[in-house]
Amino acid sequence: MHNYIQQYINGEWVDSTSTETIEVINPATEKVIGKISAGSKEDVDRAVEAARAAFPSFSRMDIEDRIKLLENIAKEYENRKDDLVKVITEELGSPITRSEQIQYEMGLQHFKKAAELLKTFEFTEQRGNTLIKKEAIGVAGLITPWNFPTNQPSTKLASAFAAGSTVVLKPAAMTPFAAIILAEIFDKAGLPKGVFNLVNGSGSTIGDAISSHPGIDFVSFTGSGPVGTKIMENAAQDIKKVSLELGGKSPLVILKDANVKDAARTAILNVAMNTGQVCTAATRTIIPKSMHDEFIEAVKEALPDFPVGDPQDKNTFMGPQVSKEQWETVQSYINKGTEEGATLVAGGPGKPDGLDKGYFSKITVFTNVKNDMTIAQEEIFGPVMSILTYETIDEAIEIANDTKYGLAGYVFGQNPDELFKVASNIRAGQITVNNPKTDFSAPFGGFKQSGIGREWGDYGIEEFLEPKAIIGMPS
Ligand code: NAD
Numbered sequence: 001m002h003n004y005i006q007q008y009i010n011g012e013w014v015d016s017t018s019t020e021t022i023e024v025i026n027p028a029t030e031k032v033i034g035k036i037s038a039g040s041k042e043d044v045d046r047a048v049e050a051a052r053a054a055f056p057s058f059s060r061m062d063i064e065d066r067i068k069l070l071e072n073i074a075k076e077y078e079n080r081k082d083d084l085v086k087v088i089t090e091e092l093g094s095p096i097t098r099s100e101q102i103q104y105e106m107g108l109q110h111f112k113k114a115a116e117l118l119k120t121f122e123f124t125e126q127r128g129n130t131l132i133k134k135e136a137i138g139v140a141g142l143i144t145p146w147n148f149p150t151n152q153p154s155t156k157l158a159s160a161f162a163a164g165s166t167v168v169l170k171p172a173a174m175t176p177f178a179a180i181i182l183a184e185i186f187d188k189a190g191l192p193k194g195v196f197n198l199v200n201g202s203g204s205t206i207g208d209a210i211s212s213h214p215g216i217d218f219v220s221f222t223g224s225g226p227v228g229t230k231i232m233e234n235a236a237q238d239i240k241k242v243s244l245e246l247g248g249k250s251p252l253v254i255l256k257d258a259n260v261k262d263a264a265r266t267a268i269l270n271v272a273m274n275t276g277q278v279c280t281a282a283t284r285t286i287i288p289k290s291m292h293d294e295f296i297e298a299v300k301e302a303l304p305d306f307p308v309g310d311p312q313d314k315n316t317f318m319g320p321q322v323s324k325e326q327w328e329t330v331q332s333y334i335n336k337g338t339e340e341g342a343t344l345v346a347g348g349p350g351k352p353d354g355l356d357k358g359y360f361s362k363i364t365v366f367t368n369v370k371n372d373m374t375i376a377q378e379e380i381f382g383p384v385m386s387i388l389t390y391e392t393i394d395e396a397i398e399i400a401n402d403t404k405y406g407l408a409g410y411v412f413g414q415n416p417d418e419l420f421k422v423a424s425n426i427r428a429g430q431i432t433v434n435n436p437k438t439d440f441s442a443p444f445g446g447f448k449q450s451g452i453g454r455e456w457g458d459y460g461i462e463e464f465l466e467p468k469a470i471i472g473m474p475s
Pocket of ligand 1: 143144145146147170171172173201202203204206207208211222223224225227228230231244245246247248278279379381407450451
């Protein structure tokens with residue numbers, strides 16, 4: 001049992017002013033695995049006060065020292081590998097191999113990348129007789145979702161520390177334990193007290209207190225659109241900067257010359273990874289009409305290679321949904337797909353055979369999907385693929401862009417001109433061509449209703465900086 005009912009404020013674990021707690025459930029077993037504090041507005045006040053007090057010296061810390069700090073954090077993070085992998089597997093239900101190769105690894109890479117980028121990052125620029133100086137934005141409030149328990153906080157934290165911002169973090173209440181390990185890592189790595197503050201609790205109390213707090217200068221939020229709207233409304237009251245990383249309904253365009261078997265595997269991988277609980281999931285698979293039957297056969301043939309089941313089993317590809325509510329949401333979308341006339345190819349409602357305990361879904365594939373159907377327009381956050389067909393590349397691009405979202409896009413095939421045409425014309429923040437390796441310095445963020453701002457690498461650091469122009473300063 002993980003019982004962490006204290007908050008990490010000003011470099012120490014302190015009692016919350018609230019005695020209420022929130023239970024954390026392992027979604028694979030449906031058993032309670034621990035609890036956290038429900039937190040209070042007063043906890044946020046104390047955390048903001050600590051972050052404000054730490055800001056003047058931390059924002060002026062030598063870059064060399066900040067690089068060392070980030071390197072120390074990366075080292076301590078590596079020392080806690082086993083604990084992180086174990087806890088993410090338990091709290092999220094992520095299969096243990098994925099917890100190690102993706103969840104753990106992504107969190108680590110953000111700290112390493114920030115340390116590397118700081119070595120050449122230009123904080124000043126001389127333009128004629130104007131000096132442009134980039135200064136840390138102040139105290140940042142970070143609010144993160146449950147789907148990548150270390151990646152989501154780490155991308156924000158690495159950028160904030162690199163820029164010299166101090167922070168108050170509120171992780172998702174369903175997956176809080178990885179962030180508690182992050183607090184222990186920062187403590188061990190020698191982060192000055194008050195630079196990092198962790199306040200656990202519900203979104204409606206702690207998240208709301210952060211986004212409306214006058215002592216916070218910038219809110220960096222990752223989560224759903226409706227909560228993003230609330231955060232903007234709160235932040236508007238005192239003109240706080242906001243960065244929003246929101247949802248997606250990303251297209252995967254398969255070209256005519258693609259290897260059909262490889263394309264089918266790519267499509268399954270990008271829709272079922274992390275049980276479909278990925279903001280960049282490729283949930284609309286857009287294929288040439290002429291490839292349809294062969295593609296469906298290839299998907300059916302490949303599906304057994306993506307086993308669903310116990311996250312502790314090294315061979316499991318897909319674990320459960322994070323919660324009962326999330327499972328019910330996914331089920332309702334699967335039912336809606338059939339009701340609105342899409343054809344079920346694989347999966348469907350209910351739990352996979354033999355998995356009665358735990359919030360397990362089936363990898364579900366629909367074809368004959370029209371882009372105005374609910375399953376083609378709304379973010380499901382579950383392993384549900386919608387197959388749509390096209391006759392010309394222009395039509396494929398039109399379907400790909402027919403969404404309010406613009407977070408990511410994928411294109412798979414061989415012809416370089418067509419790959420480039422599709423990649424250039426999808427209106428989204430990150431386009432992936434033929435399954436490359438993750439680039440941790442590529443900007444990450446959304447067009448349209450997928451968000452405002454960018455994370456990762458130097459673009460992420462820029463979010464935590466304000467440019468100041470000093471004009472006419474004698475040299
Ligand atoms: P969510 O919006 O419900 O919660 C996100 C965070 O906001 C949590 O910490 C939650 O406690 C907090 N919160 C809830 N209500 C709040 C309020 N009124 N004020 C302030 N904070 C509040 O999202 P979720 O269910 O945790 O995550 C799923 C969503 O996140 C999906 O829509 C997904 O697309 C999106 N997401 C986006 C990205 C991205 O980078 N673009 C990454 C991951 C997830």
